[in-house]
Amino acid sequence: MLNLEDHKTFTKKLLESSLLTPEKLAEAEKRCAERGSELPHYLVESSLLPKETVYQMLAEVYGVAFVDVANFKISPESLQSIPAELAQRYKAVPLFKIGDSLNVAMANPSEISAIDHLAQKSQCRIDPCLGVLADIESALSQYYGAGSAVSHLLESLGRERMRKVKLTGQAPAVASAPTRTRMIPGTGSVITLVDLILRQA
Numbered sequence: 001m002l003n004l005e006d007h008k009t010f011t012k013k014l015l016e017s018s019l020l021t022p023e024k025l026a027e028a029e030k031r032c033a034e035r036g037s038e039l040p041h042y043l044v045e046s047s048l049l050p051k052e053t054v055y056q057m058l059a060e061v062y063g064v065a066f067v068d069v070a071n072f073k074i075s076p077e078s079l080q081s082i083p084a085e086l087a088q089r090y091k092a093v094p095l096f097k098i099g100d101s102l103n104v105a106m107a108n109p110s111e112i113s114a115i116d117h118l119a120q121k122s123q124c125r126i127d128p129c130l131g132v133l134a135d136i137e138s139a140l141s142q143y144y145g146a147g148s149a150v151s152h153l154l155e156s157l158g159r160e161r162m163r164k165v166k167l168t169g170q171a172p173a174v175a176s177a178p179t180r181t182r183m184i185p186g187t188g189s190v191i192t193l194v195d196l197i198l199r200q201a
Helices: 004-016 022-035 039-045 051-062 084-090 112-122 133-144 149-168 187-200
Strands: 092-098 101-106 125-130
Touching: 004 022, 004 039, 004 051, 022 039, 039 051, 051 125, 084 092, 084 112, 084 133, 092 112, 092 133, 101 112, 101 133, 112 125
Parallel strands: 101 125
Antiparallel strands: 092 101
Protein backbone atom coordinates (compact mmCIF):
# COMPACT_ATOMS: atom_id res chain seq x y z
CA MET A 1 0.00 0.00 0.00
CA LEU A 2 1.29 3.43 -0.95
CA ASN A 3 2.15 5.66 1.96
CA LEU A 4 1.24 9.34 1.80
CA GLU A 5 4.67 10.49 0.65
CA ASP A 6 4.89 7.88 -2.13
CA HIS A 7 1.35 8.69 -3.22
CA LYS A 8 2.21 12.38 -3.54
CA THR A 9 5.35 11.54 -5.54
CA PHE A 10 3.37 9.26 -7.82
CA THR A 11 0.64 11.81 -8.55
CA LYS A 12 3.28 14.49 -9.15
CA LYS A 13 4.95 12.24 -11.74
CA LEU A 14 1.60 11.64 -13.43
CA LEU A 15 0.99 15.35 -13.80
CA GLU A 16 4.54 16.18 -14.86
CA SER A 17 4.41 13.53 -17.58
CA SER A 18 1.10 14.97 -18.85
CA LEU A 19 -0.38 11.46 -18.78
CA LEU A 20 -3.36 12.85 -16.88
CA THR A 21 -4.82 16.31 -16.61
CA PRO A 22 -5.33 17.70 -13.09
CA GLU A 23 -9.08 17.26 -13.61
CA LYS A 24 -8.73 13.60 -14.66
CA LEU A 25 -6.43 12.91 -11.72
CA ALA A 26 -8.82 14.55 -9.25
CA GLU A 27 -11.69 12.47 -10.61
CA ALA A 28 -9.61 9.28 -10.39
CA GLU A 29 -8.66 9.99 -6.79
CA LYS A 30 -12.31 10.64 -5.93
CA ARG A 31 -13.28 7.27 -7.42
CA CYS A 32 -10.49 5.57 -5.48
CA ALA A 33 -11.73 7.05 -2.23
CA GLU A 34 -15.26 5.85 -2.97
CA ARG A 35 -14.12 2.32 -3.83
CA GLY A 36 -11.36 2.02 -1.28
CA SER A 37 -8.87 1.12 -4.02
CA GLU A 38 -5.37 2.40 -4.72
CA LEU A 39 -4.72 4.86 -7.53
CA PRO A 40 -2.35 2.67 -9.62
CA HIS A 41 -4.83 -0.21 -9.61
CA TYR A 42 -7.74 2.07 -10.50
CA LEU A 43 -5.87 3.71 -13.39
CA VAL A 44 -5.26 0.32 -14.99
CA GLU A 45 -8.63 -1.22 -14.12
CA SER A 46 -10.51 1.74 -15.58
CA SER A 47 -8.29 1.72 -18.72
CA LEU A 48 -7.14 5.28 -18.13
CA LEU A 49 -3.51 4.19 -18.57
CA PRO A 50 -1.71 0.99 -19.66
CA LYS A 51 -0.45 -1.33 -16.90
CA GLU A 52 3.19 -1.03 -17.99
CA THR A 53 3.05 2.78 -17.97
CA VAL A 54 1.50 2.97 -14.51
CA TYR A 55 3.76 0.44 -12.83
CA GLN A 56 6.96 1.59 -14.51
CA MET A 57 6.26 5.00 -13.02
CA LEU A 58 5.38 3.53 -9.64
CA ALA A 59 8.60 1.52 -9.70
CA GLU A 60 10.52 4.77 -10.18
CA VAL A 61 8.85 6.08 -7.02
CA TYR A 62 10.07 3.02 -5.11
CA GLY A 63 13.50 3.17 -6.75
CA VAL A 64 13.31 -0.38 -8.12
CA ALA A 65 12.64 -2.11 -11.43
CA PHE A 66 9.19 -3.20 -12.61
CA VAL A 67 8.72 -6.84 -13.64
CA ASP A 68 5.69 -8.15 -15.49
CA VAL A 69 5.28 -11.25 -13.33
CA ALA A 70 2.47 -12.59 -15.51
CA ASN A 71 4.89 -13.08 -18.41
CA PHE A 72 8.07 -13.87 -16.49
CA LYS A 73 9.72 -17.30 -16.67
CA ILE A 74 10.43 -18.06 -13.03
CA SER A 75 13.57 -20.02 -12.12
CA PRO A 76 12.81 -23.39 -10.47
CA GLU A 77 15.72 -22.96 -8.06
CA SER A 78 14.39 -19.63 -6.82
CA LEU A 79 11.11 -21.23 -5.75
CA GLN A 80 12.97 -23.31 -3.17
CA SER A 81 14.51 -20.21 -1.61
CA ILE A 82 11.38 -18.82 0.05
CA PRO A 83 8.83 -20.88 2.00
CA ALA A 84 5.27 -20.73 0.68
CA GLU A 85 3.96 -19.24 3.91
CA LEU A 86 6.32 -16.26 3.71
CA ALA A 87 5.73 -15.79 -0.01
CA GLN A 88 2.00 -15.60 0.64
CA ARG A 89 2.35 -13.37 3.69
CA TYR A 90 4.50 -10.76 1.96
CA LYS A 91 3.02 -11.15 -1.53
CA ALA A 92 6.48 -11.96 -2.83
CA VAL A 93 7.48 -14.15 -5.78
CA PRO A 94 11.13 -15.25 -6.11
CA LEU A 95 12.08 -14.79 -9.76
CA PHE A 96 15.69 -15.89 -10.17
CA LYS A 97 18.88 -16.33 -8.23
CA ILE A 98 22.40 -15.22 -9.14
CA GLY A 99 25.06 -16.21 -6.64
CA ASP A 100 23.80 -15.15 -3.23
CA SER A 101 21.38 -12.57 -4.68
CA LEU A 102 17.70 -13.43 -5.01
CA ASN A 103 15.48 -11.24 -7.17
CA VAL A 104 11.98 -11.06 -5.72
CA ALA A 105 8.87 -9.42 -7.15
CA MET A 106 6.84 -7.73 -4.42
CA ALA A 107 3.61 -5.76 -4.31
CA ASN A 108 5.32 -3.43 -1.83
CA PRO A 109 9.10 -3.42 -2.44
CA SER A 110 9.60 -0.72 0.19
CA GLU A 111 8.57 -2.97 3.07
CA ILE A 112 11.94 -3.27 4.82
CA SER A 113 10.80 -5.70 7.52
CA ALA A 114 9.52 -8.10 4.86
CA ILE A 115 12.75 -7.87 2.88
CA ASP A 116 14.82 -8.53 6.01
CA HIS A 117 12.70 -11.57 6.91
CA LEU A 118 12.96 -12.99 3.38
CA ALA A 119 16.72 -12.47 3.44
CA GLN A 120 17.00 -14.27 6.76
CA LYS A 121 14.98 -17.28 5.60
CA SER A 122 16.56 -17.56 2.16
CA GLN A 123 20.11 -16.80 3.33
CA CYS A 124 20.35 -14.51 0.31
CA ARG A 125 20.62 -10.81 -0.39
CA ILE A 126 17.16 -9.77 -1.58
CA ASP A 127 16.93 -7.57 -4.65
CA PRO A 128 13.29 -6.43 -4.64
CA CYS A 129 11.39 -5.33 -7.70
CA LEU A 130 7.81 -4.20 -8.22
CA GLY A 131 5.09 -6.53 -9.43
CA VAL A 132 1.35 -6.05 -9.91
CA LEU A 133 -0.51 -7.50 -6.91
CA ALA A 134 -2.99 -9.47 -9.04
CA ASP A 135 -0.15 -11.01 -11.07
CA ILE A 136 1.77 -11.88 -7.91
CA GLU A 137 -1.27 -13.55 -6.35
CA SER A 138 -1.82 -15.54 -9.53
CA ALA A 139 1.81 -16.70 -9.55
CA LEU A 140 1.65 -17.63 -5.86
CA SER A 141 -1.39 -19.76 -6.53
CA GLN A 142 0.28 -21.39 -9.53
CA TYR A 143 3.63 -22.16 -7.97
CA TYR A 144 2.87 -22.43 -4.25
CA GLY A 145 -0.81 -23.37 -4.24
CA ALA A 146 -1.82 -26.27 -2.01
CA GLY A 147 -2.07 -29.48 -3.95
CA SER A 148 -0.28 -28.14 -7.02
CA ALA A 149 2.15 -30.46 -8.76
CA VAL A 150 4.91 -27.88 -8.42
CA SER A 151 4.31 -27.61 -4.69
CA HIS A 152 4.58 -31.38 -4.25
CA LEU A 153 7.79 -31.53 -6.25
CA LEU A 154 9.38 -28.75 -4.22
CA GLU A 155 8.49 -30.59 -1.03
CA SER A 156 10.01 -33.76 -2.47
CA LEU A 157 13.24 -31.95 -3.34
CA GLY A 158 13.38 -30.47 0.14
CA ARG A 159 12.98 -33.88 1.77
CA GLU A 160 15.73 -35.30 -0.45
CA ARG A 161 18.08 -32.50 0.59
CA MET A 162 17.35 -33.15 4.27
CA ARG A 163 17.93 -36.89 3.83
CA LYS A 164 21.33 -36.23 2.27
CA VAL A 165 22.26 -33.85 5.08
CA LYS A 166 21.45 -36.55 7.64
CA LEU A 167 23.46 -39.16 5.75
CA THR A 168 26.54 -37.06 5.01
CA GLY A 169 26.39 -34.32 7.63
CA GLN A 170 26.77 -31.76 4.81
CA ALA A 171 24.24 -29.91 2.72
CA PRO A 172 24.40 -30.92 -0.97
CA ALA A 173 25.65 -28.28 -3.39
CA VAL A 174 22.92 -26.29 -5.10
CA ALA A 175 23.30 -24.99 -8.61
CA SER A 176 23.73 -21.26 -9.06
CA ALA A 177 21.95 -21.40 -12.40
CA PRO A 178 18.91 -23.43 -13.50
CA THR A 179 20.90 -25.27 -16.22
CA ARG A 180 23.29 -26.94 -13.74
CA THR A 181 20.71 -29.42 -12.50
CA ARG A 182 23.28 -32.23 -12.18
CA MET A 183 24.32 -30.83 -8.77
CA ILE A 184 20.78 -30.93 -7.37
CA PRO A 185 19.67 -34.20 -5.77
CA GLY A 186 16.68 -35.83 -7.47
CA THR A 187 17.62 -34.68 -10.98
CA GLY A 188 14.58 -36.36 -12.47
CA SER A 189 12.33 -34.27 -10.26
CA VAL A 190 14.13 -31.10 -11.30
CA ILE A 191 13.55 -31.90 -14.96
CA THR A 192 9.90 -32.67 -14.23
CA LEU A 193 9.60 -29.41 -12.30
CA VAL A 194 11.01 -27.42 -15.22
CA ASP A 195 8.60 -29.13 -17.61
CA LEU A 196 5.67 -28.36 -15.32
CA ILE A 197 6.62 -24.72 -15.01
CA LEU A 198 7.01 -24.36 -18.77
CA ARG A 199 3.62 -25.99 -19.33
CA GLN A 200 1.92 -23.81 -16.73
CA ALA A 201 3.57 -20.56 -17.90
